[in-house]
Amino acid sequence: MSTLFGQNSAASSSSANPSQGDLSKDVQVTNGPSDSISDLVFSPTSDHLSVTSWDNKCYIYSISQNGESSGVAMLEHQGPALSTCWSKDGQKVFSAGADKAARMLDLAAGHTQPSQATQVAAHDEPIRCVSSALVSGNQMIITGGWDKMVKYWDLRQQTPVGQLEVSNKVYTMDVKDNMLVVGTADRWLEVINLQNPGTVYKHIQSPLKWQTRVCSIFSPEANGYAIGSIEGRCAIQYVEDKDQATNFSFKCHRATSTTDRNVSNVYSVNAISFHPVHGTFSTAGSDGTFHFWDKDAKHRLKGYPEVGGTISATAFDRSGNIFAYAVSYDWSKGHQGNSAGLPNKIMLHPVIGDECKPRPKGAKR
Structure with a gap:
């Protein structure tokens, strides 16, 4: 039986309270970014994690199943790095940023230094x-x-092979199989079928009342997506009209005020990640907590204690055994809310036992 971070994988994460998650086995990635973390993504084929930061860099780390980590490569931008991804074969890593450029390192060719990076995309404004x-x-x-x-x-040429103007500034985006979902300003969502990439398949306004912060496509079946907003709500949306009756939204990342029980403090939902095996998902937010959910049972599986700072980004590794989360300022309170004393780190959480497994069918809520 495999072990994660020194803990037997069959062990319960909390014997006293089965809905309360345990952070005691979480470990910090070494030599993390020097400024706020904007995105993090695991390689689809190897134990590597790419991380973008407001310090203008994209970092690539080697992550072992026992939680050990080390830096192996780096990309640099001329402004904050805002997003990262991997090629499907895991041989190339990409990052994009406020310098209006996307850049690539070809790890299979042995490229690890910023000077070996190649610009592969350009926009007229920052690439989000x-x-x-x-x-x-x-x-x-x-x-x-x-x-x-x-x-x-297409990486074989310097100009885009196609483009599509969407309703407003792009705030969030996710792709899986033939589905691309783009979340823009003014709460618009564009669903694009990549078999017809030049046309918007569905153009809807978010069912949530406030600004969209994140969208994430269901896994393993790419037949819908989850949306998180700045109002402490999450929505589950199916694409096809025949499934619309199963759409729903729920409150999360909210807390009763310590001074007035009639007041609820509302926090932004910054990140949503789907488990690659079980199809359950995580939410993480400005309140500094993350939670695992079962959308089909409409049930929270685990809730975790506050981690000491806002959570700005999350990701599962390809096996679903490691959940990475970034504890860093998320700019939810603007420039004035930032300070040198805020935490800035990447944590690795071992997914143990039934933490992310869906509830058995027929189980009582």
Whole structure:
């Protein structure tokens, strides 16, 4: 039986309270970024983690199943690095940022230094999101920017092979199989079928009342997506009309005020990540907590204590055995809310026992 971070994988995460998660086995990634962390993504084929930061860099770490970590490569931008992704074969890592560029390191070619990076995409405004996908049978990257453009890039040429103007600035984006979901300003969501990448398949306004912060496509079945907003709510949305009756939203990342029990403090939902095996998902927010959920049972599986700072980004590794989360300022209170004393670190949480497993069918809530 495999072990994670020194803990037997069959062990319960909390014997006293089965819905209370345990952080005692979580470990910190060594030599983390020097400024706020904007994104983190595991390689789909190896034990590597890419991380973008407001210090203008994208870091690539080697992550072992026992929680040990080490830096192995780095990319640099001329402004804050905002998003990262991997090629499907795990041989190339990409990052995009406020310098209006996306860059690539070819790790298979032995490239590890910033000087070996290649610019692979450009926008007229900062690039907020970069994703890797198979489009029309070709391996491409997709970028979404504050210039209201989604662009498709074949790495064999310097100009985009296609582009699509969306309703507003791109705030969040996710891709899986043939589905691309783009969340923009003014709460608009564009669903694009990558078999017809130049056309918006569905154009809807978020069912949540406030600004969209994150969208994440269901896994393993890419038939819908989850949305998180700044109002401490999450929505589960299916794409096809026949499934609309199963859409729902729920409150999360809220806390009763310590001074007035009639007042609820509301926090932004910054990150949503789906477990690659079980199809359950995590939410994490400005309140400094993360939770695991079962969307089909409409049930929270585990809730975790406050980690000492806001959580800005999350990701599961390819096996679902490690859950990474970034504890760093998320800019939810603007520039004035930032200070040198705030934590800035990447934590690795071992997914133990039934933490992320869906509830048995027929189980009482």
